Amino acid sequence: MKYLRAALARIVGFFTGDRADADLREELQAHLEMATAENIRRGMHPDEARRQAMLAAGGLTAAAESVRDQRGLPWLEGMTADVRYALRTLRRSRVFTAVVVITLALGIGANTAMFTLLRGTLLRPLPNRDGQRLVYLRQSAPGAKEHNVLFSVPELADYRAGSKTLSAIAEFSSSLPFTLVGDDGHPVRVKVGIVSGNYFDVMGLEPVVGRLTNPGDDGPAAAPISVLSYEYWNDHFGGDPHIVGHTIRLNDKVSTIVGVVQPAPHYPEPTDVFVNTVTSPHHLSATMVTGRTHRMSEVFARLAPNSTVDQARVELTRIAAGMFQDHPESYEKAKQFGITVLPLRDALNERASFMFWLLMGAAAFVLLIACANVSNLTLMRGVGREREMHVRAALGAGTARLRRLLLVENLALALIGGAIGVLVAYAGLKLLVAFAAQLSPRAHEIRVDGVVLAVGLATSVLVAIVLSFVPHIGGERTLGTSLAPTGGGRRTTLGRGRQRVQQSLVVAQVAACVVLLSGAGLLVRTLTKLASVETGVRADHVLTLDMPLEGDLLREVMKQPQNFAKYEAVRERVAALPGVQIASLGAAAPLRASIMEMDVKGEGQALAPNQMTPHGAVRSVDPRYFSASAIPLLKGRAFDANDRRGSPLVVILNQAFAKKLFGDVDPIGRRVAMTGDVLRFTPFTGDWRTVVGLVGDTRDHGLDNDPTPTMYEPFAQELIFGATLIARTTSDPSAVQPMIVKAIHDLYPRQLIEHIATVEQIRDETVAPRRLNAMFIASFGALAFVIAMVGIAGVLAFSVSSRTAEIGIRMSLGADSGRVRRMVLSEGGVLLVAGLAVGLSGALFATRLLSGLLFGITAHDPVTLGAVALILTAVGIGACWLPAARAARVDPAVALRAE
């Protein structure tokens, strides 16, 4: 209380200083006069009386000063003076200021940007109510390389019945395609999530308008309803607050909009419209409700009070073990089924977490290098200012006071740098969000907020504090010795200890730079390795576009003859266009993963115990598909016009699948059939089909994955789920594209056209995230590189300029310019080599972190590390050459006279 009051009085005193000063003068004057009067009364001469009174009481001015210190906030008053002084000094040394500010701006900017990214995606709590109690369940089958097989209705019933650690379990299913017919009658694609009634309650989300779903919306008797996502409501309905009650047509079913949900991260898929199960007839069908292997649901759950994620994991694993035992036919042993429980926040950031922390680390490295560089500059500047510091000390400034002066200067530098850095980060926000969106569904939450600014500020202040303790103050040298003529006059070099510090800073910069460049190099090498991967198709001049069926897919599929006739008509029209060499139809574009994967058995091929049924992609393609995508036919024949509905069933295998099914035996003429429990839930038959051809492999799951085992079926023979048009063009595909689209719409004006892309673009899509990663790390590396090179050149230049006299003496004693140049170069060379050695050993350790991101090379790739070392050496020597050349030009006569 007492201190609070005193503090308050001081703050008041700080502002009322002028008036109080007058008061104080009067009070002191009164004191002096009373003392004088007393002395006179004792019989002194008035002049003497006054003198004695003064002596006894001490100096008036000094007294006033100490009272002033007690009254106000002396450090703040001093600070404003310091700030004015600091800005004046910095204005005088413009180059120094500019270099430091830019260096710090880059360092702080990179860190602010990365922190913004990290905060928006990984650190902020979820917007969901009690988001930390939300978990995502994942069933996987690592034995079959299935990362996520989803859940079936019977499985969920078992978990619901058995679990005590989960208070509620909700379902979300997004695998079915939906079209929405707007007011203009034209169908558009929407991303629909089919949810259980308790979904929003479990997720802890609130409506912005209207209501969300509730358990009354479950079951076949409920009316079809829709809840719009916040983004879709804004983008497509203009945020209409009276949207509730409107109806939309989803796959020919009329659904009433009941509300809009608050903004929240979309996981696992971006979703436009949430609907209840009745909207999707498939989700109420008997096979779906009773089929244990008919897995279509993503599952979210809320932990019961007092339960932990670990407890839930243990409990669900136990329940799962019971299920595996009770239903062995649904859980093939070799597939190693299992269940995991992930906190929702971790699930959201599964892909982002590692990369973002890695980038944050890289940014921290850049800041470290920037700080080292600025420290060096400050150190050099400190030498020139040593005398200034001594003079200040002699005039009564304490060490703390001098430290403060430096701190204020550095604060000014760091804050200006930080402000520019934050602006840079802010400007790069769009790029950042675009990058983050590839890895995290929370990317849209990224923004520069108070916390981010506070961290930017804190970083700047921290940097300033660190920098303030680099230069030496007072200490071993007093003003006397520094001013004494025998003290050597002007001191221009650093003490040995300081020199060591400076050199270590350069070594650290080079080392950190090597680590960053090695990381960047490895990622870039990965890209070049990927670029040279054989995809199995010829990618140039091939345009693809999807023409999906519209409406309830499972009903539309049954209209095979009409669908085939329609697509064939489109194909013929396109094939007749000028510029189109071949037009072909297939279920999916080359290099795009097929949505259909099946277990397939080969006739007469017995499986070894514990061997998995061969599993592969199934694609239906027309006779021209292989020539359009330039997939080589190795054996047998391609499909022809006779392979149609009703004719004997035939297939073509690719090499990978043939090997899986028949080993090295020639597969032509052998028979295969789709198999497995899942066949029951599809409109396909397990009939035997004869292998008529063998074609080359393609990499449909990304360039970094093995070729996909694939079984091709004739497009005309099988059910049609929609078609992809593949057109090989004679000229630039983008020039032909408008004509193709027009041709399709001329025939069928309502036909949806999606995913227009050349095969080159599809190939590129799989590499794009890697390219962004590499770009980010590489730009950090480049930043570090520039800063480090400026650093080493700067230190040498300083060393040369402070040793001009020494060089002059050496030259007058007979050293030629070559020798001097070598001397300076070797000084830099030692630092460079030391930095390289430290950096390379650091890189060997650090790049191991990257091994998951690499392809075709190891984390210790000698080519990359060698190249980095070579480049750094070359540029490093270049950086040393400038100061060395200057040293060699020193004229001994001039140098000595200057002393």
Add this chain to the structure above:
Amino acid sequence: MAEKLDVQQGTLALMILKTLDVLGPLHGYGVARRIEETSKNRLTLNYGTLYPALLKLEQEGSIKAEWRQSENNRRAKFYSLTPAGRKQLARETREWNQTADLIAAFLAPRRETP
């Protein structure tokens, strides 16, 4: 003449409070004179010591100041104890006495012969 002493840290405030308690409202000069006299001139107070101490006590609310006419008809700033200051004086006197007793007791024994 007795040896001159510097005012010990923390004791000056107590001396000021006691002086104001004994003599009532008083100006800075009066406080200084009184302390010097009481110490038989072993203590001298200069402005630089006295006035910051007065200001500090004022800021802490132990004393208050007002401008009045002095005995020889000058305007002077008179300091007087506040109730809080009175309490502080009582507390610090007690504490100081206890400390003094303790130190005295501690320093009293002569060297014990083993």
